[in-house]
Amino acid sequence: MNYMDKKFEALAETFTTFKTSIAEQLTALTHTISTWESRIQKLETHAEKALELSAVIESQDQVIASLNTGIQSLKEQLNEQEQSHLRNELEISGITETENENLHHLMSLLAHKIGLDLQASDVDRVTRVGPKNGINKEPRPVVVRFIRNTKRNETLNATKVRKHITTEDIDIKGPPKKLYFNERLTKENRRLFREARTRSKQAGFRYTWVKNGCIYVRREQDKSPRQIRNCDDIERIFGKVTVSVPSA
Template identity: 50%
Template structure:
Protein backbone atom coordinates (compact mmCIF):
# COMPACT_ATOMS: atom_id res chain seq x y z
CA UNK A 1 0.00 0.00 0.00
CA UNK A 2 1.14 3.53 -0.76
CA UNK A 3 1.34 5.98 2.02
CA UNK A 4 -1.30 8.76 1.87
CA UNK A 5 -0.22 12.36 1.57
CA UNK A 6 -1.63 15.39 3.43
CA UNK A 7 -2.64 17.10 0.17
CA UNK A 8 -4.77 14.21 -0.80
CA UNK A 9 -6.83 14.36 2.36
CA UNK A 10 -7.73 18.14 1.86
CA UNK A 11 -6.49 19.09 5.35
CA UNK A 12 -3.80 21.43 4.09
CA UNK A 13 -3.23 24.26 6.71
CA UNK A 14 -2.59 27.95 5.72
CA UNK A 15 0.34 29.85 7.11
CA UNK A 16 -0.12 32.39 9.95
CA UNK A 17 1.00 35.27 7.70
CA UNK A 18 -1.87 34.80 5.31
CA UNK A 19 -4.45 34.87 8.18
CA UNK A 20 -3.09 38.16 9.62
CA UNK A 21 -3.38 40.03 6.29
CA UNK A 22 -7.06 39.41 6.02
CA UNK A 23 -9.24 42.61 6.84
CA UNK A 24 -12.21 42.36 9.24
CA UNK A 25 -15.59 43.04 7.73
CA UNK A 26 -16.98 46.62 8.09
CA UNK A 27 -19.04 47.40 11.33
CA UNK A 28 -22.47 49.08 10.84
CA UNK A 29 -22.45 50.38 14.48
CA UNK A 30 -19.22 52.27 13.99
CA UNK A 31 -20.51 53.93 10.84
CA UNK A 32 -23.65 55.05 12.71
CA UNK A 33 -21.61 56.57 15.55
CA UNK A 34 -19.41 58.44 13.09
CA UNK A 35 -22.46 59.78 11.30
CA UNK A 36 -24.05 60.94 14.58
CA UNK A 37 -20.85 62.67 15.66
CA UNK A 38 -20.67 64.49 12.36
CA UNK A 39 -24.26 65.68 12.52
CA UNK A 40 -23.84 66.73 16.20
CA UNK A 41 -20.77 68.81 15.45
CA UNK A 42 -22.58 70.47 12.54
CA UNK A 43 -25.55 71.28 14.83
CA UNK A 44 -23.32 72.69 17.56
CA UNK A 45 -21.47 74.77 15.00
CA UNK A 46 -24.73 76.21 13.68
CA UNK A 47 -25.89 77.10 17.20
CA UNK A 48 -22.62 78.82 18.03
CA UNK A 49 -22.84 80.81 14.81
CA UNK A 50 -26.41 81.86 15.66
CA UNK A 51 -25.38 82.75 19.24
CA UNK A 52 -22.53 84.89 17.98
CA UNK A 53 -24.94 86.78 15.74
CA UNK A 54 -27.40 87.25 18.64
CA UNK A 55 -24.66 88.49 20.96
CA UNK A 56 -23.49 90.95 18.36
CA UNK A 57 -27.04 92.24 17.90
CA UNK A 58 -27.56 92.44 21.67
CA UNK A 59 -24.31 94.34 22.15
CA UNK A 60 -25.25 96.75 19.40
CA UNK A 61 -28.71 97.27 20.96
CA UNK A 62 -27.27 97.90 24.43
CA UNK A 63 -24.75 100.37 23.11
CA UNK A 64 -27.49 102.20 21.26
CA UNK A 65 -29.69 102.37 24.36
CA UNK A 66 -26.78 103.53 26.54
CA UNK A 67 -26.03 106.27 24.06
CA UNK A 68 -29.67 107.36 24.08
CA UNK A 69 -29.76 107.30 27.90
CA UNK A 70 -26.54 109.27 28.12
CA UNK A 71 -27.97 111.93 25.81
CA UNK A 72 -31.18 112.07 27.88
CA UNK A 73 -29.24 112.49 31.14
CA UNK A 74 -27.14 115.23 29.60
CA UNK A 75 -30.31 117.01 28.48
CA UNK A 76 -31.84 116.80 31.96
CA UNK A 77 -28.64 118.05 33.57
CA UNK A 78 -28.66 121.04 31.26
CA UNK A 79 -32.30 121.76 32.11
CA UNK A 80 -31.58 121.47 35.84
CA UNK A 81 -28.73 123.94 35.55
CA UNK A 82 -31.01 126.33 33.70
CA UNK A 83 -33.71 126.00 36.36
CA UNK A 84 -31.20 126.52 39.16
CA UNK A 85 -29.96 129.64 37.42
CA UNK A 86 -33.51 130.95 36.98
CA UNK A 87 -34.35 130.16 40.61
CA UNK A 88 -31.29 132.04 41.81
CA UNK A 89 -32.19 135.01 39.65
CA UNK A 90 -35.77 135.00 40.92
CA UNK A 91 -34.56 134.85 44.52
CA UNK A 92 -32.35 137.85 43.91
CA UNK A 93 -35.21 139.71 42.30
CA UNK A 94 -37.52 138.86 45.20
CA UNK A 95 -34.99 140.10 47.72
CA UNK A 96 -34.57 143.31 45.77
CA UNK A 97 -38.30 143.76 45.17
CA UNK A 98 -39.73 145.89 48.00
CA UNK A 99 -43.30 144.75 47.31
CA UNK A 100 -42.42 141.07 47.72
CA UNK A 101 -40.38 141.84 50.83
CA UNK A 102 -43.30 143.75 52.29
CA UNK A 103 -45.67 140.90 51.44
CA UNK A 104 -43.42 138.35 53.17
CA UNK A 105 -43.21 140.55 56.25
CA UNK A 106 -47.00 140.89 56.29
CA UNK A 107 -47.43 137.11 56.08
CA UNK A 108 -44.98 136.58 58.95
CA UNK A 109 -46.78 139.22 61.00
CA UNK A 110 -50.14 137.54 60.40
CA UNK A 111 -48.73 134.19 61.50
CA UNK A 112 -47.41 135.77 64.69
CA UNK A 113 -50.76 137.44 65.39
CA UNK A 114 -52.64 134.17 64.94
CA UNK A 115 -50.20 132.41 67.21
CA UNK A 116 -50.60 135.15 69.82
CA UNK A 117 -54.38 134.76 69.70
CA UNK A 118 -54.09 130.99 70.09
CA UNK A 119 -51.74 131.48 73.03
CA UNK A 120 -54.13 133.93 74.65
CA UNK A 121 -56.89 131.31 74.47
CA UNK A 122 -54.66 129.04 76.61
CA UNK A 123 -54.09 131.66 79.31
CA UNK A 124 -56.12 129.72 81.92
CA UNK A 125 -54.67 126.29 81.18
CA UNK A 126 -52.09 124.44 83.28
CA UNK A 127 -50.15 121.40 82.07
CA UNK A 128 -49.10 118.92 84.76
CA UNK A 129 -46.67 116.12 83.95
CA UNK A 130 -45.15 113.31 85.99
CA UNK A 131 -48.40 111.94 87.44
CA UNK A 132 -48.71 108.24 86.68
CA UNK A 133 -51.65 107.40 84.45
CA UNK A 134 -54.03 104.66 85.60
CA UNK A 135 -57.34 103.19 84.58
CA UNK A 136 -60.49 104.74 86.11
CA UNK A 137 -58.47 107.53 87.71
CA UNK A 138 -60.24 110.48 89.29
CA UNK A 139 -58.43 113.49 87.87
CA UNK A 140 -60.42 116.02 89.88
CA UNK A 141 -59.44 114.30 93.11
CA UNK A 142 -55.79 114.05 92.00
CA UNK A 143 -55.62 117.76 91.16
CA UNK A 144 -57.38 118.76 94.38
CA UNK A 145 -54.94 116.66 96.42
CA UNK A 146 -51.98 118.10 94.52
CA UNK A 147 -53.18 121.64 95.10
CA UNK A 148 -53.67 120.97 98.80
CA UNK A 149 -50.09 119.71 99.10
CA UNK A 150 -48.73 122.99 97.75
CA UNK A 151 -51.08 125.11 99.85
CA UNK A 152 -53.67 126.07 97.23
CA UNK A 153 -57.35 125.57 97.87
CA UNK A 154 -59.41 124.72 94.81
CA UNK A 155 -62.90 123.38 94.27
CA UNK A 156 -64.81 122.00 91.33
CA UNK A 157 -66.12 125.50 90.68
CA UNK A 158 -62.57 126.63 89.91
CA UNK A 159 -62.12 124.05 87.14
CA UNK A 160 -63.65 124.42 83.69
CA UNK A 161 -62.09 121.28 82.12
CA UNK A 162 -59.59 118.60 83.05
CA UNK A 163 -58.28 115.70 81.00
CA UNK A 164 -55.16 114.01 79.72
CA UNK A 165 -53.79 115.08 76.35
CA UNK A 166 -51.66 113.37 73.74
CA UNK A 167 -51.58 109.88 72.26
CA UNK A 168 -52.78 107.20 74.62
CA UNK A 169 -50.25 104.44 75.35
CA UNK A 170 -51.10 100.84 76.16
CA UNK A 171 -49.72 100.33 79.65
CA UNK A 172 -51.35 96.91 80.19
CA UNK A 173 -53.01 98.36 83.30
CA UNK A 174 -49.54 98.87 84.82
CA UNK A 175 -48.39 102.33 86.02
CA UNK A 176 -45.64 103.82 83.86
CA UNK A 177 -44.07 107.25 84.15
CA UNK A 178 -42.57 107.23 80.66
CA UNK A 179 -45.93 106.45 79.05
CA UNK A 180 -48.16 108.67 81.20
CA UNK A 181 -49.75 111.53 79.32
CA UNK A 182 -49.75 115.02 80.83
CA UNK A 183 -52.85 116.39 82.52
CA UNK A 184 -54.30 119.68 81.29
CA UNK A 185 -56.44 121.73 83.67
CA UNK A 186 -58.41 124.70 82.39
CA UNK A 187 -59.32 127.00 85.26
CA UNK A 188 -62.18 129.44 85.27
CA UNK A 189 -59.83 132.29 86.17
CA UNK A 190 -56.27 132.96 85.12
CA UNK A 191 -55.41 134.02 88.67
CA UNK A 192 -56.06 130.52 90.02
CA UNK A 193 -53.76 129.00 87.42
CA UNK A 194 -51.00 131.44 88.29
CA UNK A 195 -51.53 130.74 91.98
CA UNK A 196 -50.90 127.04 91.30
CA UNK A 197 -47.72 127.78 89.32
CA UNK A 198 -46.32 130.16 91.96
CA UNK A 199 -47.06 127.71 94.77
CA UNK A 200 -45.31 124.92 92.87
CA UNK A 201 -42.18 127.05 92.55
CA UNK A 202 -42.08 127.33 96.33
CA UNK A 203 -42.64 123.59 96.80
CA UNK A 204 -39.82 122.39 94.53
CA UNK A 205 -39.74 118.76 95.61
CA UNK A 206 -43.36 117.84 94.94
CA UNK A 207 -43.65 114.16 93.91
CA UNK A 208 -46.26 111.46 93.38
CA UNK A 209 -45.48 110.09 96.85
CA UNK A 210 -46.75 113.34 98.37
CA UNK A 211 -50.20 112.80 96.84
CA UNK A 212 -50.33 109.11 97.78
CA UNK A 213 -50.12 107.66 94.26
CA UNK A 214 -48.98 104.08 93.80
CA UNK A 215 -45.87 103.23 91.86
CA UNK A 216 -42.37 104.73 91.79
CA UNK A 217 -41.73 108.20 93.13
CA UNK A 218 -41.81 110.77 90.31
CA UNK A 219 -41.39 114.51 90.35
CA UNK A 220 -44.49 116.50 89.39
CA UNK A 221 -44.00 119.48 87.06
CA UNK A 222 -46.31 122.45 86.39
CA UNK A 223 -46.08 124.39 83.12
CA UNK A 224 -48.10 126.95 81.26
CA UNK A 225 -49.88 125.47 78.27
CA UNK A 226 -48.22 126.59 75.02
CA UNK A 227 -49.24 126.50 71.38
CA UNK A 228 -47.41 124.16 69.04
CA UNK A 229 -45.45 127.09 67.61
CA UNK A 230 -44.44 128.35 71.05
CA UNK A 231 -43.49 124.88 72.28
CA UNK A 232 -41.01 124.59 69.44
CA UNK A 233 -39.80 128.15 69.99
CA UNK A 234 -39.31 127.50 73.72
CA UNK A 235 -37.38 124.29 72.99
CA UNK A 236 -35.12 126.11 70.52
CA UNK A 237 -34.68 129.02 72.94
CA UNK A 238 -33.46 126.70 75.68
CA UNK A 239 -30.91 125.20 73.30
CA UNK A 240 -29.71 128.62 72.11
CA UNK A 241 -29.61 130.00 75.64
CA UNK A 242 -27.31 127.20 76.71
CA UNK A 243 -25.17 127.67 73.61
CA UNK A 244 -24.71 131.43 73.99
CA UNK A 245 -24.33 131.67 77.75
CA UNK A 246 -27.84 132.60 78.90
CA UNK A 247 -28.38 130.95 82.24
CA UNK A 248 -32.14 131.46 82.56
CA UNK A 249 -34.90 130.60 80.11
CA UNK A 250 -38.54 130.52 81.20
CA UNK A 251 -42.16 131.15 80.21
CA UNK A 252 -44.51 133.62 81.84
CA UNK A 253 -48.01 134.46 80.63
CA UNK A 254 -47.32 132.76 77.31
CA UNK A 255 -44.14 134.74 76.61
CA UNK A 256 -40.61 133.28 76.45
CA UNK A 257 -37.81 135.07 78.35
CA UNK A 258 -34.05 134.54 78.56
CA UNK A 259 -31.48 136.25 80.75
CA UNK A 260 -27.78 135.97 81.44
CA UNK A 261 -26.27 135.78 84.89
CA UNK A 262 -25.99 139.30 86.29
CA UNK A 263 -28.27 140.91 83.70
CA UNK A 264 -30.97 143.15 85.09
CA UNK A 265 -33.48 142.80 82.26
CA UNK A 266 -34.60 139.72 80.40
CA UNK A 267 -34.99 139.42 76.64
CA UNK A 268 -38.28 138.34 75.10
CA UNK A 269 -38.17 135.69 72.38
CA UNK A 270 -41.10 136.19 70.03
CA UNK A 271 -39.95 134.40 66.88
CA UNK A 272 -37.04 132.80 65.06
CA UNK A 273 -35.59 136.20 64.19
CA UNK A 274 -35.05 136.90 67.88
CA UNK A 275 -33.17 133.61 68.19
CA UNK A 276 -30.99 134.50 65.22
CA UNK A 277 -30.20 137.84 66.85
CA UNK A 278 -28.89 135.91 69.84
CA UNK A 279 -26.42 134.18 67.57
CA UNK A 280 -25.36 137.37 65.80
CA UNK A 281 -24.97 139.23 69.08
CA UNK A 282 -27.53 141.91 68.22
CA UNK A 283 -29.53 143.53 70.96
CA UNK A 284 -33.30 143.62 71.02
CA UNK A 285 -36.08 144.40 73.43
Protein backbone atom coordinates in the same frame (compact mmCIF):
# COMPACT_ATOMS: atom_id res chain seq x y z
CA MET B 1 1.79 152.12 -30.56
CA ASN B 2 0.33 148.67 -31.15
CA TYR B 3 2.31 147.45 -28.17
CA MET B 4 1.05 150.28 -26.05
CA ASP B 5 -2.52 149.75 -27.22
CA LYS B 6 -2.30 146.08 -26.22
CA LYS B 7 -0.92 147.03 -22.82
CA PHE B 8 -3.68 149.55 -22.24
CA GLU B 9 -6.29 147.04 -23.37
CA ALA B 10 -4.87 144.45 -20.98
CA LEU B 11 -4.76 147.05 -18.23
CA ALA B 12 -8.36 148.03 -18.97
CA GLU B 13 -9.47 144.41 -18.77
CA THR B 14 -7.58 143.96 -15.50
CA PHE B 15 -9.12 147.11 -14.13
CA THR B 16 -12.57 145.99 -15.24
CA THR B 17 -12.04 142.61 -13.62
CA PHE B 18 -10.72 144.30 -10.49
CA LYS B 19 -13.69 146.68 -10.42
CA THR B 20 -16.09 143.78 -10.87
CA SER B 21 -14.39 141.86 -8.07
CA ILE B 22 -14.49 144.90 -5.80
CA ALA B 23 -18.17 145.41 -6.59
CA GLU B 24 -18.95 141.77 -5.81
CA GLN B 25 -17.01 141.98 -2.53
CA LEU B 26 -18.75 145.22 -1.61
CA THR B 27 -22.11 143.58 -2.37
CA ALA B 28 -21.19 140.60 -0.15
CA LEU B 29 -19.90 142.93 2.57
CA THR B 30 -23.06 145.02 2.37
CA HIS B 31 -25.14 141.85 2.73
CA THR B 32 -23.00 140.73 5.67
CA ILE B 33 -23.33 144.13 7.36
CA SER B 34 -27.06 144.08 6.76
CA THR B 35 -27.28 140.61 8.29
CA TRP B 36 -25.25 141.70 11.34
CA GLU B 37 -27.38 144.83 11.71
CA SER B 38 -30.47 142.62 11.76
CA ARG B 39 -28.90 140.35 14.34
CA ILE B 40 -27.82 143.32 16.45
CA GLN B 41 -31.34 144.71 16.34
CA LYS B 42 -32.70 141.33 17.46
CA LEU B 43 -30.13 141.22 20.28
CA GLU B 44 -31.07 144.74 21.32
CA THR B 45 -34.73 143.74 21.27
CA HIS B 46 -33.97 140.64 23.37
CA ALA B 47 -31.86 142.77 25.73
CA GLU B 48 -34.70 145.25 26.15
CA LYS B 49 -37.13 142.41 26.82
CA ALA B 50 -34.67 140.87 29.30
CA LEU B 51 -34.40 144.21 31.11
CA GLU B 52 -38.17 144.52 31.18
CA LEU B 53 -38.46 140.95 32.45
CA SER B 54 -35.78 141.61 35.07
CA ALA B 55 -37.73 144.66 36.25
CA VAL B 56 -40.92 142.60 36.41
CA ILE B 57 -39.13 139.83 38.35
CA GLU B 58 -37.64 142.39 40.76
CA SER B 59 -41.08 143.89 41.26
CA GLN B 60 -42.55 140.43 41.84
CA ASP B 61 -39.77 139.63 44.32
CA GLN B 62 -40.66 142.76 46.25
CA VAL B 63 -44.33 141.77 46.19
CA ILE B 64 -43.46 138.23 47.35
CA ALA B 65 -41.23 139.60 50.12
CA SER B 66 -44.04 141.90 51.21
CA LEU B 67 -46.51 139.01 51.14
CA ASN B 68 -44.13 136.80 53.16
CA THR B 69 -43.77 139.58 55.72
CA GLY B 70 -47.55 139.89 55.88
CA ILE B 71 -47.99 136.13 56.23
CA GLN B 72 -45.39 136.00 59.02
CA SER B 73 -47.13 138.86 60.79
CA LEU B 74 -50.48 137.05 60.51
CA LYS B 75 -48.92 133.84 61.84
CA GLU B 76 -47.54 135.70 64.84
CA GLN B 77 -50.91 137.35 65.48
CA LEU B 78 -52.70 133.99 65.29
CA ASN B 79 -50.10 132.47 67.62
CA GLU B 80 -50.62 135.32 70.10
CA GLN B 81 -54.39 134.82 69.96
CA GLU B 82 -54.01 131.08 70.46
CA GLN B 83 -51.62 131.67 73.37
CA SER B 84 -54.10 134.13 74.88
CA HIS B 85 -56.74 131.39 74.72
CA LEU B 86 -54.43 129.20 76.85
CA ARG B 87 -53.76 131.85 79.49
CA ASN B 88 -55.90 130.03 82.09
CA GLU B 89 -54.34 126.60 81.53
CA LEU B 90 -51.71 124.74 83.54
CA GLU B 91 -49.84 121.70 82.21
CA ILE B 92 -48.67 118.98 84.60
CA SER B 93 -46.19 116.37 83.38
CA GLY B 94 -45.28 113.12 85.11
CA ILE B 95 -48.63 111.97 86.53
CA THR B 96 -48.82 108.21 85.99
CA GLU B 97 -51.64 107.32 83.63
CA THR B 98 -54.05 104.63 84.84
CA GLU B 99 -57.40 103.20 83.80
CA ASN B 100 -60.48 104.90 85.28
CA GLU B 101 -58.35 107.65 86.82
CA ASN B 102 -60.09 110.59 88.51
CA LEU B 103 -58.08 113.62 87.48
CA HIS B 104 -60.29 116.05 89.41
CA HIS B 105 -59.59 114.08 92.59
CA LEU B 106 -55.86 114.05 91.85
CA MET B 107 -55.98 117.81 91.36
CA SER B 108 -57.70 118.21 94.75
CA LEU B 109 -54.97 116.12 96.42
CA LEU B 110 -52.31 118.17 94.70
CA ALA B 111 -53.90 121.47 95.78
CA HIS B 112 -54.01 120.26 99.38
CA LYS B 113 -50.36 119.17 99.18
CA ILE B 114 -49.13 122.57 98.00
CA GLY B 115 -51.35 124.46 100.43
CA LEU B 116 -53.66 125.89 97.78
CA ASP B 117 -57.26 126.80 98.47
CA LEU B 118 -58.86 125.29 95.37
CA GLN B 119 -62.62 125.04 94.98
CA ALA B 120 -64.49 122.98 92.40
CA SER B 121 -65.82 126.26 91.00
CA ASP B 122 -62.23 127.40 90.28
CA VAL B 123 -61.64 124.63 87.71
CA ASP B 124 -63.29 124.45 84.30
CA ARG B 125 -61.87 121.05 83.30
CA VAL B 126 -59.01 118.62 83.89
CA THR B 127 -57.98 116.32 81.05
CA ARG B 128 -55.06 114.59 79.40
CA VAL B 129 -53.86 115.85 76.03
CA GLY B 130 -52.12 114.15 73.14
CA PRO B 131 -52.30 110.64 71.66
CA LYS B 132 -52.45 107.80 74.14
CA ASN B 133 -49.08 106.13 74.56
CA GLY B 134 -48.37 102.43 74.65
CA ILE B 135 -46.84 100.39 77.43
CA ASN B 136 -43.73 101.78 79.18
CA LYS B 137 -44.15 105.16 77.50
CA GLU B 138 -44.20 108.55 79.17
CA PRO B 139 -47.67 109.47 80.49
CA ARG B 140 -49.59 112.13 78.63
CA PRO B 141 -49.54 115.54 80.29
CA VAL B 142 -52.54 116.65 82.31
CA VAL B 143 -54.03 120.05 81.44
CA VAL B 144 -55.99 121.97 84.05
CA ARG B 145 -58.12 124.83 82.75
CA PHE B 146 -59.01 127.31 85.47
CA ILE B 147 -61.92 129.71 85.38
CA ARG B 148 -59.62 132.66 86.12
CA ASN B 149 -56.06 133.41 85.14
CA THR B 150 -55.27 134.60 88.68
CA LYS B 151 -56.02 131.14 90.09
CA ARG B 152 -53.78 129.54 87.45
CA ASN B 153 -50.94 131.86 88.43
CA GLU B 154 -51.58 131.27 92.12
CA THR B 155 -51.28 127.51 91.53
CA LEU B 156 -48.03 127.93 89.60
CA ASN B 157 -46.53 130.10 92.35
CA ALA B 158 -47.53 127.53 94.98
CA THR B 159 -45.77 124.73 93.06
CA LYS B 160 -42.60 126.86 92.88
CA VAL B 161 -42.63 127.33 96.64
CA ARG B 162 -43.32 123.66 97.34
CA LYS B 163 -40.74 122.03 95.07
CA HIS B 164 -39.96 118.36 94.43
CA ILE B 165 -43.60 117.23 94.32
CA THR B 166 -43.88 113.58 93.25
CA THR B 167 -46.58 111.06 92.37
CA GLU B 168 -46.30 109.76 95.93
CA ASP B 169 -47.68 113.08 97.20
CA ILE B 170 -50.95 112.47 95.31
CA ASP B 171 -51.30 108.82 96.40
CA ILE B 172 -50.24 107.19 93.13
CA LYS B 173 -48.77 103.73 93.65
CA GLY B 174 -45.36 102.77 92.38
CA PRO B 175 -41.93 104.41 92.51
CA PRO B 176 -42.19 108.19 93.14
CA LYS B 177 -41.87 110.29 90.00
CA LYS B 178 -41.28 114.02 90.01
CA LEU B 179 -44.08 116.23 88.69
CA TYR B 180 -43.46 119.28 86.51
CA PHE B 181 -45.75 122.31 86.34
CA ASN B 182 -45.73 124.78 83.47
CA GLU B 183 -47.87 127.28 81.67
CA ARG B 184 -49.47 125.69 78.65
CA LEU B 185 -47.93 126.91 75.39
CA THR B 186 -48.96 126.78 71.76
CA LYS B 187 -47.14 124.40 69.44
CA GLU B 188 -45.12 127.29 67.98
CA ASN B 189 -44.20 128.67 71.41
CA ARG B 190 -43.14 125.22 72.65
CA ARG B 191 -40.82 124.97 69.66
CA LEU B 192 -39.43 128.47 70.32
CA PHE B 193 -38.97 127.68 74.01
CA ARG B 194 -37.02 124.49 73.24
CA GLU B 195 -34.82 126.37 70.78
CA ALA B 196 -34.34 129.23 73.24
CA ARG B 197 -33.23 126.85 76.01
CA THR B 198 -30.81 125.07 73.70
CA ARG B 199 -29.28 128.27 72.37
CA SER B 200 -29.17 129.83 75.85
CA LYS B 201 -27.01 126.99 77.15
CA GLN B 202 -24.72 127.26 74.14
CA ALA B 203 -24.38 131.04 74.57
CA GLY B 204 -23.88 130.95 78.34
CA PHE B 205 -27.24 132.48 79.29
CA ARG B 206 -28.24 131.36 82.79
CA TYR B 207 -32.00 131.92 82.66
CA THR B 208 -34.75 130.89 80.25
CA TRP B 209 -38.35 131.03 81.40
CA VAL B 210 -41.99 131.59 80.43
CA LYS B 211 -44.31 134.13 82.02
CA ASN B 212 -47.89 134.74 80.89
CA GLY B 213 -47.22 132.93 77.62
CA CYS B 214 -44.12 135.02 76.81
CA ILE B 215 -40.61 133.57 76.50
CA TYR B 216 -37.68 135.38 78.14
CA VAL B 217 -33.92 134.85 78.42
CA ARG B 218 -31.33 136.57 80.60
CA ARG B 219 -27.59 136.13 80.69
CA GLU B 220 -27.05 137.04 84.36
CA GLN B 221 -29.18 137.93 87.38
CA ASP B 222 -28.39 141.64 87.09
CA LYS B 223 -29.05 141.82 83.34
CA SER B 224 -32.32 142.89 81.74
CA PRO B 225 -34.53 140.09 80.37
CA ARG B 226 -34.97 139.83 76.61
CA GLN B 227 -38.17 138.54 75.07
CA ILE B 228 -38.28 136.00 72.27
CA ARG B 229 -41.27 136.28 69.95
CA ASN B 230 -39.97 134.49 66.85
CA CYS B 231 -36.92 132.92 65.20
CA ASP B 232 -35.60 136.36 64.21
CA ASP B 233 -35.35 137.27 67.90
CA ILE B 234 -33.35 134.08 68.56
CA GLU B 235 -30.89 134.93 65.78
CA ARG B 236 -30.71 138.56 66.91
CA ILE B 237 -29.90 137.58 70.50
CA PHE B 238 -27.74 134.49 69.98
CA GLY B 239 -26.58 134.91 66.37
CA LYS B 240 -27.06 132.59 63.42
CA VAL B 241 -26.26 128.92 63.75
CA THR B 242 -22.94 128.11 62.08
CA VAL B 243 -22.46 124.62 60.70
CA SER B 244 -18.84 123.47 60.85
CA VAL B 245 -17.64 121.49 57.85
CA PRO B 246 -15.31 118.61 58.81
CA SER B 247 -11.87 118.79 57.24
CA ALA B 248 -10.94 116.18 54.68
